[in-house]
Amino acid sequence: MRTIVADAIVLRTYRYAEADRIVVFLTEHQGKKRGVAKNATKSRRRFGGALEPFTRGRVTYVEREGRELVRLDRIEPVTSPMQSSAGRVDGDAARALGYTSYFAELVDEWAPDAMANERLYRLAASVGDAMSRAGSAESLARYFEFWLLRLEGVYPALSACARCGRTLVDGAVLDPGDWQFACARCGHGALTVSRDAFGWLCRAAAETPAAITDDGASVEVMRELEVVHARLIAMHLERDVRSARVVRELRP
Ligand SMILES: [Zn+2]
Structure with missing residues (x-):
């Protein structure tokens, strides 16, 4: 497991499982990623308005070996x-x-x-x-x-x-x-x-x-x-x- 903090732009989101969302985002140096935002559909607290397409900010995500889907932990918006x-x-x-x-x-x-x-x-x-x-x-x-x-x-x-x-x-x-x-x-x-x-x-x-x-x-x-x-x-x-x-x- 590897935690990465990067500048990124949110491109789109879609529902995943019961309460999660998949967030597609473009990072500055690692290209486009897909991350699971746990509970993002039910709880607005963790991501607030930061999941609007074209929000730019600092994202924190966790990569696991052999998995394409990352776990998105945080987005701190800079511009929205x-x-x-x-x-x-x-x-x-x-x-x-x-x-x-x-x-x-x-x-x-x-x-x-x-x-x-x-x-x-x-x-x-x-x-x-x-x-x-x-x-x-x-x-x-x-x-x-x-x-x-x-x-x-x-x-x-x-x-x-x-x-x-x-x-x-x-x-x-x-x-x-x-x-x-x-x-x-x-x-x-x-x-x-x-x-x-x-x-x-x-x-x-x-x-x-x-x-x-x-x-x-x-x-x-x-x-x-x-x-x-x-x-x-x-x-x-x-x-x-x-x-x-x-x-x-x-x-x-
Ligand atoms: Zn001509």
Whole structure:
């Protein structure tokens, strides 16, 4: 038996036996783990609100040799989705919570079991922190999708048209043939990225999540990128993300 204390992000929980819950969490250095939280369904005292998806904190868990399932003893939250909704008005608070569930689901889909992915952890932690500063939830969501796909090496290159090499400052077309960005002359299809949206992507490539929430991107730019990112994510995951639909339904 080995007791480990680690920084981690809660991704999801589900019921296990009579009163326990299984908690899926991403640790910074040991990758994704599944832990039994004893009595978590009946007694809220030990874990309180710390089991909300995308809560980040210090976890204490016990590993036993030959067992994949660990025993989760404690979570001391540092940031939580509840903070993301604090300071936001009604609808915006609900949307912020919807987005944190969406982020947690995406990380869960992408993180392999028990294999460290420190860059993914740091992305999730920094976006979670920025979310609790009450900045634009929409910009953070687009930023998160952009970097998640980039870390996986599947975001189309922003540097130049994939066909002719011309620069893309005037915008681009995402070609569903090869899922690369092409210029307006070479590209086909309806997935277009306007000049403004392309400029936003170039800034997202260089900025921190905290800076991007203060960026003041237009609703149109966010919608354009939402469509493009949803297509890229569905293509790479080979399915739609459940919580993305919830986020859309929470819109005014
Ligand atoms: Zn071209």
